[in-house]
Amino acid sequence: MRFFNINVEMAQSAREDVGRAIRAILGEVASRARTHLHDDWLDRHWVEILEQSGAERAFTEILTRWAAHSDRPLVLLIDEIDALIGDSLVAVLRQLRAGYDKRPGAFPQTVVLCGVRDVRDYRIHSARSQEIITGGSAFNIKAESIRLGNFTAADVATLYRQHTEETGQAFTAEALALIWDLTRGQPWLVNALGYQLCFRNPITRERSVTITVELVEQAKEVLIARRDTHLDQLADKLREPRVRRIVEPMLTGGEVQQSAHEDDVQYVTDLGLVGRASGVLAIANPIYREIIPRQLTAVQQIDFEAQYQSAWFIGPDGRLNLPKLLAAFQVFFREHSEHWIERFDYKEAGPQLLLQAFLQRIVNGGGPIEREYGLGRMRTDLLILWPYGVGQVQKAVMELKILHKGLARTIAAGLAQTYEYRDRCAADEAHLLIFDRSERAWSEKVFRRSEQFQGVAIEVWGM
Incomplete structure (x- = not known):
């Protein structure tokens, strides 16, 4: 067999101009055949075939003639196929389908x-007709879909050990465990984190330096x-609606809405955005879990930079004054939340995202924020880690809940959840934030009270 690979990304700029897209693809096929297979047959014939057959048949015809000319069966790998859109993508798929029954002698x-994406997701909207392109059988000849899976924890350890064997640079067991936990084996993240750790950090380019948990956190x-x-x-x-239908309820801790489809779940899974943890759909790894709220609030974070400074909320001992910080956010939320939340694509998760944008601006320059959220949790958990003094770390948890089934029930459930989260994180202080999205007066929504749960003090904030 003759194995042949082409990349059709160069045709993306043609958009839905089928003629330009097919011309670009045929030229690329001919060029690669000449350079990689030392076969100039396509180079000598593709322009003539395009002129004779037209863009709607030329791809099928050139593959038919090339297969007939070849002394061995062809295996064609088309990379970046979903760089094509609309009519151009469908033209390629239809022409591949047209040659299906000619295999192997003439295709x-x-x-x-x-x-x-899976081929079933290539039912693309045509920008010209504003309709989904359906009909025909371009999608029923798939033999199998194979997704490049994530590395296992053992794979990650093996990969990083190869670096140790080649350079002598060691990783602590805890560092390797953290790399796995942060990436969950996502191949690009595993390699990008390793590259940042070992080659881009001037300190760790010195191979005598052992890679520790602290260095992994910095690289992340x-x-x-x-x-x-x-x-x-x-x-x-x-930004895609089908992604938002799955990710938004994860951010709020709610349930997937009826408007979502099984194909939406499969799509975000194929993208690698989500996976299943203990049978429950969740964001695929902690790095993605961190990136999503940051990305969704990027503009808001910039706006906050002009209004608030971290120094305002740092006490003489270097600790964060979280009551002062949350009181400032409470004032801001009362005055501006309706306007700001309307600016979010993910409006249902607006209160949680707005607080995270605020904290990102104030806190994250000095210490990390760890986030836990997911379907059916009915809450968002935040852990703030703030270094201060000499080697000391202030730990504070925040539990974010939407008012549901009355204030008393929401607080009761929230106190138990906040206590459990504080205990699990061994935090110094705990705060429960309740967002009331009803039409009640702000004077009723906004409050602060101190509560006790099993002997632990928890500050409750209403907004």
């Missing part, structure tokens, strides 16, 4: 489409802040 024996923050292309593309997907 490639096997065609592999590589992208970030740099990776998130740097927003490499992979993370930018991930953030861009959040």
Whole structure:
């Protein structure tokens, strides 16, 4: 067999101009055949075939003639197939389907489409007709969908040990465990985190330096802040309605709405955005869990920079004055929340996102914020880790809940959940924030009270 790979990304700029897209693809096929297979047959014939057959048949015809000319069956791998859109994408799929029954003598024996989505998700809207392109059978010849899976914890350890074997640089067992926990084996994250750890940090480029948990945490923050292309593309997907239908209820701790479809779940799974943890749908890994709220509140964080300074909320001992910080947010939320939440794409998660944007601006420059959220949790948990003094860390938990089934019941449930979260994190202080999205007067919504649960003090804030 002759294995042949092409990348059709260069045709993306043609958008739905089928003629331009097919011309670009045929030229690329011919060029790669010449350079990789040392076969110039396509180079000599593709322009003539395009002129004779037209854009609607040329791709089928060139593959038919090339397969007939070849002394061995062809296996064609088309990379970045979902860079194509609308009519251009459908033109390629239809022409592949048209040659299906000619295999193997007069068409490639096997065609592999590589992208970030399953072929069933290629039912694309046509920008010209504003309709979903359906009909025909371009989608019923799929033999199998294979998703590049994540690394296992053992795979990650093996990969990083190869670095140790080649350079002598060691990783503590705790550092390797944290790398696995942060990435959950997502291949790009595993490699990007390793590259940041071992090659981009001037300190760790000295191979005698052992990679520790602290260095891994620093690398994670740099990776998130740097927003490499992979993370930018991930953030861009959040704007898609089918992604929002699944991710938004995760941010609020609610349930997936009836407007969501099983295909939506499969789509966000194929994208690698979500996975199943203990049988429950959840954000795929802690790095993505951190990136999503940051990305959704990027503009709000910039606005907060002009209004608030971290120094205002730091006490003489270097600790964060969280009651002062939350009181400031409470005032802001009362005065501006309705206007600001309307600016979010994820309006149902607006209160939780707005608080996280505020904390991101005030807190994250000095210490990390760890987040826990997911379907059916009915809350969002935040853990603030604030270094101060000499080697000391202030730990504070915040439990975010939407008022549901009355204030007394919401507080009762929230106190138990906040206590459990505080105990699990061994935190110094605990705060329960309750967002009332009803039409009641603000004078009724806004309050602060001190509560006790099993001997633990918990500050309750109403907004």
